[in-house]
Amino acid sequence: MPIVALAIGAVVAVIILIIIFKAIWRVAEPNEALIISGLGARAHNRDTAESLGFKITTGKGTLVLPGFQTCRRLSLDTRVSTLEVTCVTSQGIKVHVRGVVIYKVGDDFTSIANAARRFLDQQKLMDDKTHQLFAGHLRSIVGNLTVEDLLRDRDRLTNQVRTSSADEMGKLGLVVDSLQIQDIEDEVGYIDNLGKPDSAAVAAAARIAEAQRNQEATEAEQRAEQANAGQVRDTEIKKREYQGQVDQAAAEARQQVILKETKNAELEADRREKALEAEVRKPADAKAYERVTLAEAERQAAVATASAKAEATKMAGQAEAEATRVKGLAEAESIKARADALAENQEAVIAQQLAENWPEIVAAGAKVFGNVDNMVVLNGAEGVEDMLAKALTLGGTGLGVARQLLASMNGQNGQPDLAVHNGRPASPEQAIEPGGTA
Structure with a gap:
């Protein structure tokens, strides 16, 4: 039992120690600085050897005695402040300048100490303070410039504003990462009218350049079309020449074929003629001769038969007439004899x-x-x-x-x-x- 109690007591002691350690130990994130103030929280500025009434810790942990010390965090993140400032140029022309400032608390102990003194409990006021600072410097610088200067060289305006505000921003513990002048406008249309001649000249030059480019493009297209047409013409001529040669070769081949076929046809016709002569014509001539001979014989026989029949008919008629005459004479004699009787x-x-x-x-x-x-x-x-x-x-x-x-x-x-x-x-x-x- 005593051992168990000792073990439990040791565990409880460890837990208490962990809780106490977590309660007194603070760690600074990479984008923040720990500002520790209170009993014994004194340090020297490493940059200036200045004795500070608080302790700054960045990138590591530190002990903070609860009840005796206070630990607060200062953000080192980048911040953005929008600028919208109405200025008057040296010509008395009112212009509206719009821009943006990107800034942050400096990484050195002096900047952190200055920012901690001014914005530790009021970090949201950084944007307003920065806007007022840059607006004052911007008005002062624009008042010495003309509209043409503003439009012609914005980098000069930007550099002047950053340079003039650098000391004041350093006192606040702030540094400017970027300053951009985005737009400059006027209420009377001066900038528009100022740009019209140049715009017109630019537009004219653009039209001229465009017309020239179009003309050059047209000429190039025409040259290309002419070249293409010449190429097409040459190709077509070559194709026609080749086609003519092909047609001529084909015609010659067809002529040779026709000549060969004609010769073959003539040979075939001669063969058929001879075959016809041997197989048909001569037998036909012989048969025709035979038919003519037979017909002539039949005709002569018919003529002879007709002559014989005519002669017989004539003789029969003569005999019949003679018989009739004899019969008539006999009848007449009979009638006479009867009459006499x-x-x-x-x-x-x-x-x-x-x-x-x-x-x-x-x-x-x-x-x-x-x-x-x-x-x-x-x-x-x-x-x-x-x-x-x-x-x-x-x-x-x-x-x-x-x-x-x-x-x-x-x-x-x-x-x-x-x-x-x-x-x-x-x-x-x-x-x-x-x-x-x-």
């Missing part, structure tokens, strides 16, 4: 004619009964024969025929002809008088 023995001639035409006479007589609607025959077949005989002998059929035959015979001797039917003597049926009965 009729004159000498008429009954015998009639009987002969009847005997030659008896079948027709009987047929005609039988047809006579076709005109009878009702007929009664007695004595059977004998009655029919008796009736037929009477019809032929008494009824006039046979006599009619006989009369016709006699008339025909007499007609050959200048007497009336027998009845003729269709170029031959009329049949007994045709010779029966109408209205005959059985």
Whole structure:
């Protein structure tokens, strides 16, 4: 137990020591300075060996006795103060000057001590103090310059302002990192009018220069276009020359091909002509000759046949005419003989004619009964024969025929002809008088 108590007591003691150390130990940041004042906080200025009533610590740590000493921090950061000052030039022209001042507390102990004395508890007043300081110096310097001087040489104005304010800024513990005059304006338009001639001259010069540049550019473009046109022309000429050579070579090649094809065609035509001569024309000529020969033979045969037929026809006509003449003479002699016989023995001639035409006479007589609607025959077949005989002998059929035959015979001797039917003597049926009965 005593050991544990001792250990705990040691830990507590260490913790207390740490707490006490943290409470009394202060460390200065790189952008700040520690200003320690109080019991025993005295130091000498390392730059001037001046005895200071406070202690300055930068870039390290230091002990501060709580209750006996006070530690405050002074910023060493860069600060910016805007300048807007109305000034009057030596010409009596009111101008507005705008600029900016970039400043900070100096890094040396003197600057830190001066700034600590003036701004330690009022660091926000640095910008106002700096603005007033630079505004006073700026008005004083601008009052001795003209507007043209302000516009012509701003660096001179800047340097004069920095130089004139350097001592006062050093007393405040401040140093200027940069001063820039940004703009200068006037209320009456003096600066604008002052710049118009130069602006006009500059504008004119700019227009002239632009016109010259445009002219030069145009001329350069024209020269380039001419060069390009010449190059294009030369290229086109070369292309046409080359194309002409190509076309000529192609034409010559085509001509050679055409000549070769023509020669081949002529050879082929000769070959075909010979083949045609051997395969078609000669056989065709032979066949045509054969056809002509055969046609001539056929024609001669036809002429001979026609001549023979004409001769035969002529001979046949002559023979037929002779036969007709002989037949006519025979018929005439027959008719004369009949006429003589009729004159000498008429009954015998009639009987002969009847005997030659008896079948027709009987047929005609039988047809006579076709005109009878009702007929009664007695004595059977004998009655029919008796009736037929009477019809032929008494009824006039046979006599009619006989009369016709006699008339025909007499007609050959200048007497009336027998009845003729269709170029031959009329049949007994045709010779029966109408209205005959059985």
